[in-house]
Amino acid sequence: MQKNTKRNLFVAATYGGVLMLGLILGQYYSNEQRSASGGILDPLGVDNTYKIQGMMDLISKTYVDSLNMDGVQDEAIAHVLSHLDPYSTYLQPEAAQNFNETLEGTFEGIGLEYFNLNDTLLVVSIIPNGPADKAGFRVGDQLLKIDNVNIAGVQKPLSEVDKLIRGKRGSALQIFVKREGYLLGKPIKVIRDQVNVSSLDAAYIIKPTVAYIKIRRFGLKTAEEFRKALKELQKRGASSLVVDLRENGGGYLHSAIQLASEFFKDKKLLVYTEGYNELRKDYFSAADGEFAEGKVAVLINENSASASEIFAGAIQDLDRGTIVGRRSYGKGMVQERFELPDGSTMNLSVARYYTPLGRDIQKKYALNPQFFQNQTEQLWLLDTTYQHTKAFVTKAGNRVFNGGGISPDVLVPIDSNAVSLKYREINSSSLIEQFVYERFTKKSPAYSIENFLQGYHLPDKEYAEFMTYLKNKGLHLNKRQEDDLHQLIQTDIESLVGRFYFGRDAYFKVRNRHDVFIDQAVKLLDPSFMH
Structure with missing residues (x-):
């Protein structure tokens, strides 16, 4: 996208949004990213922005009450983006950082997961070889005090505890711990460091020749982590593979392409993208896949979205494996991340993606008129029906369809008890x-x-x-x-x-x-x- 296009988009957001307060839709499925780096927005120019700049100056200098002008602009941007489509979002600096850390699988901290049990934090998981692990923490420890701040029995919000524990790499903190009912004689000192969180939830042999890999998200290192896990499983006799993408809401586009590439030994079109301001761009496999042979089953459900659907769509269109489960979410739009100077980001929908056969799997959506009468309603109405608007045929003769997600080859009915x-x-x-x-x-x-x-x-x-x-x-x-x-x-x-x-x-x-x-x-x- 050209620099002036980025600037104009930002201008439109600033102008339209100041007319009313905005809402950040924040949908779980809005995490499809074009690239890890994204774009950087330039400051406002003077060519076609004088009205907006003039209005902002006028409000700042003459409005009756004191205003936080940064807040006004934040609300403006958030409002406009939320009304473009269900997936374009505005993230303020802290939220943008958390979002990036989730996809990149790394953050600065100590690597503890805890649960608030009767107003005391109980350690329920420790990242192997992370700072907390090296410092001697154990699952089951109760956290009582961080440095000089009591955190047990005082109803301290978890967000405040997170801020006490997270911090700059290399900095130290001391945590007072109760273990198996006894207070340890001295606090545990731990040095904050870079903590890496795998995007794979599990990888193991589920039957003698069948391996199982569950992918939580499509992050920066997903393909690398997948290759490493796969090699270990192959050493143990795995010749077939179950790839579990249930509840996987997406991630980086390029990570989905890299992962799909592991299943082909020759050059194949895996996905292409196209938008009003974006020319068609084709993405191919690298022709050196680690699992180019062997049976594959991909598990999806109604919460498998965007990057998960790119992967599943490529496997299905190219007759590489069998899709098992329930129809996926149906998010066929790609967001590009644009960074603002203060660290906030605009995740803007810039293109639609299409499966190798040309399927558009985006479900239909429309603004909800009820929202404008009662803002407790959803802003967007999403069509949950499967459209079957156009049929496509794979080389093996299988019929697949446009509209509303990826429909599985083998359907697993909904368990009525699980959704009760x-x-x-x-x-x-x-x-x-x-x-x-x-x-x-x-x-x-x-x-x-x-x-x-x-x-x-x-x-x-x-x-x-x-x-x-x-x-x-x-x-x-x-x-x-x-x-x-x-x-x-x-x-x-x-x-x-x-x-x-x-x-x-x-x-x-x-x-x-x-x-x-x-x-x-x-x-x-x-x-x-x-x-």
Whole structure:
């Protein structure tokens, strides 16, 4: 995009937005980025911006009350971007930094994950080889005090705790810790450093020749992390692969292309982009894929979006693998990041992307007229129906369609219990986490991870105890609901216990024991498997 085009877009945002307060839509699916670097917006020029500059000067110098002019401009930009489409957003400096750190998989801190249990922070996960790990923290530690600030029993917001823990690389902090019921004799000193968070949630052998890799997001190092994990799995005999993209809301466009490239040994068109101000640009595989042969199944659901859909669309259009699950979200627009001098960013939709056969998978959207009467309503109305507006045929003769996401080759029906209001209420309450951390974190287990994975199942007595726990917290289930949700809640509890004792891989290994998506995928890859 040319420099003057970037400037004009910024001008339009400034002009239109000052007319009314803006809202940042902040959709989970707005994280498709064109590049890691993006563009830098120039200061406003004088060619066609005199009205805006004049208005800003007039407001600043003559308005009746004192104004935060930076805030006025922030609201202006946010308002206009939020009304262009559901995915263009404005991020203020702190939010922009957090957004970038999430996609780049790196931040400056100590590498602890904690849960607020009865107004005390309980360490539930530690990043291996991170600063906290090296300093001697353990899962199960309770954080009482950071330097001279009490954080236990004082109802301190987690955002404030995060600011105390996060900080400049090389700086030190001291944390007072209670371990297994006893206060440690001295605080643990830890030096903040660069912490790297993998974009892969899990990678392991799920059946003798079948590997499973779950990708959380398409970050800066996703393809590199995938290649490393894949090589280890191949050494252990993996010849088929399940790629799990469920709940993966997207990420960098180039990361999706790099990952898809790993599945082809020759040059293939993987995706192309095109917009009103953007000429068509084709993206091809690099013709040296690490997994160019071998069966592939890709898992998607209704929350697989943008970069996930680029990957799944390429695999499907080119007959490289089987898509298993439910229709994906349907976000077919690409955002480019434009940086402002104060560190804030505009993530602006600049093009649509198309699968190799030319499918546009963007769902239809329209401004909600109800929003302008009642601003508690959603700003955008998103069409959730599958349009089937145009059919395409792959070389293998499979029919695929335009509109509203990627439709799977093998459909996994929705579990009505998993989407029930009662189960959602339980999940949103965090009561499962509270129950687990109150009951199962007093001491280390007396068994190995192998024994846990093979033999541990929540006793019926413990499930009954959880039902009583819910009632005591004011959340009541009738007998039918208790029976219907038994397997779901049991899996939730078992996987959390596994994660607390043995880490992230254990969490997914436990969850996947009763996963119908994975059962379907493994049957496709290894017909001898029977659950």
